[in-house]
Amino acid sequence: xxxxxxxxxxxxxxxxEVMAAAKIVLDALKLDADYPxxxxxxxxxxxxxxxxxxxxxxxxxxxxxxxxxxxxxxxxEEAAKELAxxxxxxxxxxxxxxxxxxxxFNLHTNLRPCKAYPGNPLNYSDEIDLVVxxxxxxxxxxxxxxxxxxxxxxxxLTKHNPKMKRFAEQPADEVAITLRxxxxxxxxxxxxxxxxxxxxxxxxxxxxxxxxxxxxxxxGLVVRTARKVAENYPGxxxxxxxxxxxxxxxxxxxENYGVLVSTNMFGDIISDLCAQxxxxxxxxxxxxxxxxxxxxxxxxxxxxxxxxxxxxNPTAMLLTAKLMLDWLGESEMASRxxxxxxxxxxxxxxxxxxxxxxxxxxxxxxxxxxxx
Ligand code: IPM
Ligand code: MG
Numbered sequence: 001x002x003x004x005x006x007x008x009x010x011x012x013x014x015x016x017e018v019m020a021a022a023k024i025v026l027d028a029l030k031l032d033a034d035y036p037x038x039x040x041x042x043x044x045x046x047x048x049x050x051x052x053x054x055x056x057x058x059x060x061x062x063x064x065x066x067x068x069x070x071x072x073x074x075x076x077e078e079a080a081k082e083l084a085x086x087x088x089x090x091x092x093x094x095x096x097x098x099x100x101x102x103x104x105f106n107l108h109t110n111l112r113p114c115k116a117y118p119g120n121p122l123n124y125s126d127e128i129d130l131v132v133x134x135x136x137x138x139x140x141x142x143x144x145x146x147x148x149x150x151x152x153x154x155x156x157l158t159k160h161n162p163k164m165k166r167f168a169e170q171p172a173d174e175v176a177i178t179l180r181x182x183x184x185x186x187x188x189x190x191x192x193x194x195x196x197x198x199x200x201x202x203x204x205x206x207x208x209x210x211x212x213x214x215x216x217x218x219x220g221l222v223v224r225t226a227r228k229v230a231e232n233y234p235g236x237x238x239x240x241x242x243x244x245x246x247x248x249x250x251x252x253x254x255e256n257y258g259v260l261v262s263t264n265m266f267g268d269i270i271s272d273l274c275a276q277x278x279x280x281x282x283x284x285x286x287x288x289x290x291x292x293x294x295x296x297x298x299x300x301x302x303x304x305x306x307x308x309x310x311x312x313n314p315t316a317m318l319l320t321a322k323l324m325l326d327w328l329g330e331s332e333m334a335s336r337x338x339x340x341x342x343x344x345x346x347x348x349x350x351x352x353x354x355x356x357x358x359x360x361x362x363x364x365x366x367x368x369x370x371x372x
Pocket of ligand 2: 268
């Protein structure tokens, strides 16, 4: 029996292509693993009305970790139109399977390193070494939304807060509500993960990115919790920055920052910004990490425009495989893989279109495999 069982979820579009690239390097590393395939994505929404079938959840429960490619997500109405005819009018509402996976398996920590590898012509600066810790299970992503607003909900809210009155005066179907819910428990957990990472890897600061001057209760609770956690780490400074200002500072002086920590929605936003500073989504890896299980996925989506062309840069996916190897405790393999990726970037011989080259997704993976 193999040492590891890794659930293999390519998903949609270029997800399949970058996963094929990951397989090339994992095989070259001789990772002792089986890779049972799991169904996820748009095809299963259209055919079964569920982009994350229960059989896939069961499969994950019987594996050590999961590697995931990408999925296509579309807004409510568009998604409903693409359902198989027999599934129409059953009130099915599309929701993102990756968000569901994060919640279902309590994968509370979304780890997103954004490091500039020397020689990457797309680096904003070669000195950037950012790591985003994004809370992954709550905030605006809990999926508690109202539209139209039920009367009881409107009545209760108006009773508790007079600011609600001007919304209660409008037709219920002309108002929408998304709840932002943040807890001390999850905030403590994500900030602690950020500080532990900073301590282990020698970062001098952790920056909490919120908006407590306006979102007094939710961001306020998160920042107050972060201050408490920071007391346990005397050698590491906690910097507090508002999300809007942070976007500006990250473009102005990204080298000044190290570990960033935020809630789900703001973390999503700064992840893409940080990714672009080091070459774009083709370089951004991520891990959705829980206490005993983790799902690793590149930050990028399924890029329908490029699907089937084997053109996209697999680096994000290969760095994602590196994160998985680290998490599994295979640190020697993880650093060999990272070094090989860095070498291929520096050598500048085998490059995908985003870097001005014309090599394919799989050719880049093969070159990385040769450098291991
Ligand atoms: C990400 C993505 C997802 C998110 C989408 C696909 C639901 O943008 O992983 O950053 O918003 O979390
Ligand atoms: Mg995102």
